[in-house]
Amino acid sequence: MVNQMYLSKAAVILTLVILPVAAVNAQDTAGEIAELRQLVSEMRTDYETRISALEARLVAAERAARGAERDAEEAYEIAEQTAVDQGAGTSAPNSYNPSIGAILMGHYADVDSGWDEIPGFQPGGEIGTGGSGFSLGEAEINMQANVDAKHFGNVTIGLHEDEGELEIELEEAWFQTSDLPAGITATGGRFFSASGYLNSFHFHSDDFTDRPLPYQAFYGGRYSVDGIQARWIAPTKLLFEMGAELNWGGGFPATGNGETSPGAYTLFAKLGGDVGDSHSWLVGASHISADAIERSGGHGHEIVIPEETFTGDSDLTVVDFVWKWAPAGNNSIRNFKIQGEFFSRAEDGIYADIDYNGDQTGWYLQGVWQFAQTWRVGLRHDVVDSDNGPLLVGTELEDPGRSSWRNSLMFDWSPSEFSRLRLQYTNDRVLAESDNQWFLQYIMSVGAHAAHQF
Amino acid sequence: MSRIIALLLILVSPLKANALSVFACEPEWGALVAELAGEDVEITVATTAFQDPHSLQARPSLIAAVRNADLVVCTGADLEIGWLPLLLRRAGNPAVQLGTQGNFLAANYVRRIEIPKSIDRSQGDVHPQGNPHIHLHPRSISRVADELAERLSQLDSSNSADYASRLEYFQHRWDEAQSVWDERIGTLKGMRLASHHRSFSYLADWLDLDIVATLEAKPGIPPSGAQLATLLEQLTPNPPVGVIRTPYENEKPSAWLSDRLDIPQIQLPFTIGGTDKAVDLFSLYDQTLRILEEYAN
Numbered sequence: 046m047v048n049q050m051y052l053s054k055a056a057v058i059l060t061l062v063i064l065p066v067a068a069v070n071a072q073d074t075a076g077e078i079a080e081l082r083q084l085v086s087e088m089r090t091d092y093e094t095r096i097s098a099l100e101a102r103l104v105a106a107e108r109a110a111r112g113a114e115r116d117a118e119e120a121y122e123i124a125e126q127t128a129v130d131q132g133a134g135t136s137a138p139n140s141y142n143p144s145i146g147a148i149l150m151g152h153y154a155d156v157d158s159g160w161d162e163i164p165g166f167q168p169g170g171e172i173g174t175g176g177s178g179f180s181l182g183e184a185e186i187n188m189q190a191n192v193d194a195k196h197f198g199n200v201t202i203g204l205h206e207d208e209g210e211l212e213i214e215l216e217e218a219w220f221q222t223s224d225l226p227a228g229i230t231a232t233g234g235r236f237f238s239a240s241g242y243l244n245s246f247h248f249h250s251d252d253f254t255d256r257p258l259p260y261q262a263f264y265g266g267r268y269s270v271d272g273i274q275a276r277w278i279a280p281t282k283l284l285f286e287m288g289a290e291l292n293w294g295g296g297f298p299a300t301g302n303g304e305t306s307p308g309a310y311t312l313f314a315k316l317g318g319d320v321g322d323s324h325s326w327l328v329g330a331s332h333i334s335a336d337a338i339e340r341s342g343g344h345g346h347e348i349v350i351p352e353e354t355f356t357g358d359s360d361l362t363v364v365d366f367v368w369k370w371a372p373a374g375n376n377s378i379r380n381f382k383i384q385g386e387f388f389s390r391a392e393d394g395i396y397a398d399i400d401y402n403g404d405q406t407g408w409y410l411q412g413v414w415q416f417a418q419t420w421r422v423g424l425r426h427d428v429v430d431s432d433n434g435p436l437l438v439g440t441e442l443e444d445p446g447r448s449s450w451r452n453s454l455m456f457d458w459s460p461s462e463f464s465r466l467r468l469q470y471t472n473d474r475v476l477a478e479s480d481n482q483w484f485l486q487y488i489m490s491v492g493a494h495a496a497h498q499f
Numbered sequence: 500m501s502r503i504i505a506l507l508l509i510l511v512s513p514l515k516a517n518a519l520s521v522f523a524c525e526p527e528w529g530a531l532v533a534e535l536a537g538e539d540v541e542i543t544v545a546t547t548a549f550q551d552p553h554s555l556q557a558r559p560s561l562i563a564a565v566r567n568a569d570l571v572v573c574t575g576a577d578l579e580i581g582w583l584p585l586l587l588r589r590a591g592n593p594a595v596q597l598g599t600q601g602n603f604l605a606a607n608y609v610r611r612i613e614i615p616k617s618i619d620r621s622q623g624d625v626h627p628q629g630n631p632h633i634h635l636h637p638r639s640i641s642r643v644a645d646e647l648a649e650r651l652s653q654l655d656s657s658n659s660a661d662y663a664s665r666l667e668y669f670q671h672r673w674d675e676a677q678s679v680w681d682e683r684i685g686t687l688k689g690m691r692l693a694s695h696h697r698s699f700s701y702l703a704d705w706l707d708l709d710i711v712a713t714l715e716a717k718p719g720i721p722p723s724g725a726q727l728a729t730l731l732e733q734l735t736p737n738p739p740v741g742v743i744r745t746p747y748e749n750e751k752p753s754a755w756l757s758d759r760l761d762i763p764q765i766q767l768p769f770t771i772g773g774t775d776k777a778v779d780l781f782s783l784y785d786q787t788l789r790i791l792e793e794y795a796n
Contacts, residue, residue, distance in 0.1 A: 108678075119610075119638065194598075197588060224593040228566045278566045278591055284559035317559025322547055325558040369558075373549040375747050376556065418721045418749055461720050462554075462581075463620060491620075497556040497581040 143190030143198075144493035148249045150182040152486035159482075160475050163262050164445035165431030166405065167342040167355060167396075169297030170265025171207075174255070174473065174482060181206060182486075185216065185249065187493070197221045201247070216247075216269075228278035238268040238290055239276070239313045240331035241386055242365035246498065252382075252413045253455050254469045254484040257427040259388040259407030263361060268333070269296035272307060283318040284327070292335075298359045298390075299335040309335035317499075322374040327499065328366045335359040337394070342441060353441055355401070357394010363387070369499070378418050385410040388429075397440050403433035419460055425453045449475040463490045518655050522564050522595070524573035524583065525552055526771035527634040528605060528643075530780050532572060534669045535648045539658055543568070548773035551747045552578055553624070553719065557585040565590035568601070570654055572647065575604025576611060578631035600653055606631055608646045609639040613700055623717025634770070635702035635787070637677050640780060644669055676781055683788055690795050693734065695744035695753050698769060702787065711739050714752045722752050731759055738762050741794050745769035765794060 154177050161173035182205065189199040201217040219234030237245050243260060244267050256266055271294025279285040290311035295301040299309035310333075317327035339354040364387045371380035387408040394401060409427035416422065430448035437443050451474060457467035465488045473480040519540040523529035529544035543564040546552050552574070565571060565586045573579050587596055595601035611629030618627050633639045648666035652659030684706050692703075693712040696719075703710050712734060716726045738760040742753040746766060757764045768777035768786050777783040 111678075111681075119642075191597075194596075221588070223588070223596055225591060226593060228591040230589075230591040276591070278563065278589075280567050282560070282563060284563040286562075315559075318563075319558065319560045322549070325556075325560065327559050369556075374547065375550045377551040377554040377747065378749050461620075462624065494577075494580045496585040497554070498585060499556045499558045 143188045146187045146493035146495070147491045148183075148185040148187075148247070149489040149491070150184070150249055150487065151180060152182055152254060152484050153179045154485075155483040157480045157482070158476065158478065159480065160473075162342075162441065163258065163429060163449050163475055164447075165433055165442060165449075166262045166429065167340070167353075167441055168265065169263070169342065172261040172265060174480075183248070185247065187217075189493075191223065192220060195222060195224045197223050228280065230276050230278075232274040232276075233272070235269055235271050235294065236274065238270050238292075238296075238311055238331075238333070239274065239288060239315075239329075240268060240290075240311050240333055240361075241363045241388075242327070242329060242367055242384060243386065244268055249488050249490070250495070250498070252411065252421075252423050253425055253453055254467060254486045257386075257409035257411070257425065258429045258449060258451060258475070259386065259409060259427065262405070262407055262429045263298065263388050263390055265297040268298075270294065270309075270311070271296065271301075274311075283316060285314075285316050287312075287314040289313075298333070298337065298340070298361065300337045300340045302336065302338050308337070309333060323372060324368065324370050325374075325499065326366070326368045329364070331363045333359075333361045333363075335361075353397045355392065355394060355396045357392060357396075357401070359390065359392045361388065361390040363389075367499075376415075378415075380415045381412065382414075383410075383412045396437060396442055399436050399440070401433065401437060401442065403431060403437075403442065405429065405431040405433075419458055421455075421457050421459075423453075423455045423457075425451075425455075427451050427453075445477075447477070451475065462495070464488070518658060519569045519651070520567055522561075522568035522571045524571075524579050525634075527640075527780065527783070528572040528574070528647075530771045530783075531640065531644060531647060532651075534780065535644060535662060535665050536651055537661075537665060539655070539661065540651075548768065548770045548777075549746050553581065555579070555582045557582045557589060561586055562589045565595060566592050568592065568595050570601050570603060570650070571595040572603045572605070574606050574631050574633065576606035576628040576631035576633070577626045578606075600650065603647060603650050605639075605643045605647075606633055609633050609636075609642050612704060613697065623715070624719030626718075630697055630700045632698050633701055635699060635784075636705045637673065637680070637784065638705075639701060641670060641673050644673070672781070676784070680784060680788060683792070686795050687788070687791050690791065691737075691739040692765075693730075693739045693742045693753075693756065695742070695748045698745050698748070699743055699767070706791075708791075714742070714756065721749065727752060727755055731756060734760060741765040743767055746773045763794060765790060767791075 154175055156174050156177050159174040159176060162168045184204045185201060187199070187201045189197070192198045198220045199217060203214040203216045205212055215235060217236055219232050219236040221232045222230055225231060239245060241260070243251070243256070244264065248256070260266060270290050270292040272291045274288060274290040276286055276288030291307040292299050292309040292311070293301060293307050302308045311331060313329065313331035315327060315329040317325070319325050335358070337359050338356050340356070341354045365385070367382065367384040369380065369382045385408065388406060390405045392401065392403050407429035409425060411423060411425035413421055413423035428448055428450040431444060433442045433444045451471050453469055453471040455467055455469040457465055459465045467486040467488070469484040469486065471482040473482055519536065521532050521540050521542045523532055523542060523544045525546055526544050526548055529542050532540060532542055545561055546555055573583055593599070606628065611633065614629035615622070615625050615627065618625060644666060648662045652662040688707045689709050691709045691711050693714065694710050695714045697713055699710070702708065712730055714722050714727065714730065716722055739762060741763040742757045743765045744750065744753050746769060750764070753764045767790055768774040768783055771777055771779065771783055774786055777786045
């Protein structure tokens with residue numbers, strides 16, 4: 046009984062004591078769990094942000110490392126390059142040398158009769174076919190460089206042997222401005238005139254072994270000016286250029302007159318552009334007005350009768366064009382070029398003490414086709430014709446009553462940009478009888494890289 | 500007099516409508532100028548991807564373009580030696596002469612490779628200053644971009660903030676693109692190729708390509724039949740994956756060799772416009788990798 050009472054008492058007490066405690070305990074645990082959950086989730090978000098931050102930093106570091114690696118590599122390369130550049134600069138006294146080039150030309154010819162004068166024309170220099178056999182032709186030495194920030198200088202010396210004697214010709218010796226504004230360029234000294242498309246080229250870059258007949262008849266090969274030239278290029282998309290030359294020298298058809306006023310002047314204009322990627326063109330017109338005094342023909346090799354000189358006005362007009370084509374404009378493999386020039390001259394004065402009023406014309410048309418990377422074939426027709434009147438019978442200028450013409454076919458091979466071998470056949474009707482001529486020519490270029498003149 | 504001046508102004512004005520007029524020798528530099536200068540400039544590009552930059556002529560339209568240019572951007576390292584000096588001399592434009600601010604030669608600012616130890620024409624048309632085809636290495640582009648942007652802002656200082664931000668934008672994109680390319684180029688490493696000319700030396704340097712043979716025995720000199728036959732003999736035991744060439748190089752030698760070795764001829768765009776899809780520097784690189792990936796493995 047006592048036990049029962051005691052027990053129930055104890056149970057009551059226990060119940061009284063434990064229950065609230067248990068209730069309190071249960072409440073505590075739930076709160077803790079929630080707290081822990083929150084803590085864990087907070088930690089998770091925290092770590093996630095930290096991890097992603099770390100990841101981002103890692104990526105950045107990797108990128109930086111890659112950049113650093115690249116920079117290091119670059120720094121190494123710059124050092125390398127600097128070493129190379131400094132090494133290249135060690136030959137300092139040499140580095141101001143101008144670009145120097147030499148051209149070696151020569152040919153073997155098979156000519157029947159040949160000629161050194163064109164009937165009806167006063168020869169203006171060394172022209173003609175030359176004789177048969179091997180001949181050395183001309184060696185040409187060229188030097189050019191900037192003189193300073195304002196000028197460019199160029200000199201070309203031609204060497205050739207004539208009947209056992211070495212002849213030295215100052216082909217070009219000119220300076221040119223490089224700092225004039227607005228498309229203006231001035232040139233002074235001895236230079237090739239801008240009159241005529243072919244005239245501004247050296248002989249070695251011609252497409253045939255000799256110049257076309259009008260160049261031989263009207264220029265004695267080429268027209269050189271001793272004097273000044275000014276040219277201006279318009280600020281347009283198409284090339285439009287015009288200029289003038291004053292000549293105090295004796296370059297045929299002019300003569301040196303030893304006076305303050307020039308012996309000849311030239312006016313010229315050129316227009317050129319592209320048609321699509323594949324075609325380019327250039328047309329030109331020019332006029333040379335010369336006041337000749339006792340102009341003698343030839344080059345002094347043959348005995349010229351002293352009185353056979355010309356004194357008077359010589360007016361020459363030249364119209365020229367060139368059209369070039371290459372597939373997609375890529376001229377290194379295949380290309381085609383067609384060019385032609387027309388010359389018309391009026392001379393009025395005294396020739397060999399005879400009143401002389403003559404008109405002469407000439408033209409040529411040629412096409413050159415590069416059909417494979419190193420091979421070209423070309424065809425040319427050239428004509429000159431004189432109408433000098435009946436008074437000059439018996440002189441050099443006696444009207445031949447016919448025009449002089451030729452047809453030439455050439456074939457050349459250029460194993461590199463610096464060498465060329467050419468075979469040319471010409472049917473020559475400069476004189477009355479037909480002459481079949483063969484030429485085998487070499488052109489070698491040493492030293493400075495040639496300019497790709499259009 | 501005032502009438503003459505007015506006439507001159509009319510003649511001059513249409514070409515000076517833009518802030519700067521830029522003459523670029525090659526399409527890659529034209530594209531880089533476009534990235535860095537946007538609409539602010541008028542760009543004339545002298546060559547297309549189909550024209551050999553070695554053999555161009557100083558044609559009339561180019562003389563006119565240089566005459567009107569404020570800035571000439573070319574490769575240099577003698578790549579344009581046959582025509583650029585002549586253009587500069589003929590154009591009568593003091594602002595773009597060599598050594599002036601208006602004359603920018605990209606090769607001066609990058610590491611050049613294949614610098615010859617000795618120079619002699621019997622070795623072919625070698626460039627004393629090293630291989631000039633610098634633009635197919637991404638680092639060349641980013642280095643040239645830095646220098647070019649600075650030059651543009653010197654010439655046109657009123658827009659220099661523009662050039663700076665365009666440069667930053669370009670370099671950012673170029674860097675991103677490079678990261679993508681870096682992941683792709685693993686498969687191309689050590690790829691064995693024959694090349695017509697040394698046009699891809701910088702690309703090979705970047706990608707670690709193995710150029711086992713150059714068809715031109717001497718740079719700039721078309722290979723002879725005998726040279727090709729020797730090459731065929733050398734390559735037969737272990738033929739390369741293909742023969743690469745630019746769009747302007749003669750296809751005959753690579754056609755001959757690839758035919759006999761039974762390997763493909765691979766024409767790479769080389770520069771902007773070389774394939775239809777190579778429209779800017781990014782797509783040029785992407786296209787180049789894509790074509791090489793097609794043949795790798």
